[in-house]
Amino acid sequence: MPEHVFAGPVLRTDGGLGMHYVPIPTEVDGALDGARIVTGTLAGSESDGVPFRRAVHGRGDGAPKLLFGKKVLAEAGLAFGATAFVELEPAADPDAVHLPAELEEALRQDDAARERFETFTPGRQRSLGVYIDQAKRPATRVRRALDLCEKIRTRTLYGDRD
The missing domain is CATH 2.40.30 (Elongation Factor Tu (Ef-tu); domain 3)
Known part of the structure; x- marks a missing residue:
């Protein structure tokens, strides 16, 4: 309740x-x-x-x-x-990060992106998940997830400093 x-x-x-x-x-x-x-x-x-x-x-x-x-x-x-x-x-688990299935699958297939993604703060991880989740069409969600993994892996994600 x-x-x-x-x-x-x-x-x-x-x-x-x-x-x-x-x-x-x-x-x-x-x-x-x-x-x-x-x-x-x-x-x-x-x-x-x-x-x-x-x-x-x-x-x-x-x-x-x-x-x-x-x-x-x-x-x-x-x-x-x-x-x-x-x-x-x-929330019972305020730092939990719930990712869209498309992003989870893309990260599962890209070890380098997944390893770097896991170093992000929970807030940044959630923010990236929301970006994927906001797309209405399934094809757009998949494309965004794959593009995001490439940017994470190549350190070309907006806000990358190193």
């Missing part, structure tokens, strides 16, 4: 990419005791809830929030301005 349940509006950040988010009430954020990663469900008034695993964003500016893409919002029956019903709790 989730530890924290609340309702909040689906809002949009100003400027930049205009991300959709649900603000976390101050009392709920305080009860999370600084947890960086949370799990739970997101639901609209007529949905059963879509499971999620997210980082808590915005604590630095005093406004903790959960960011959601349009795909997840649509699955939950939500849109900008709607009331979201959120159940959440701190």
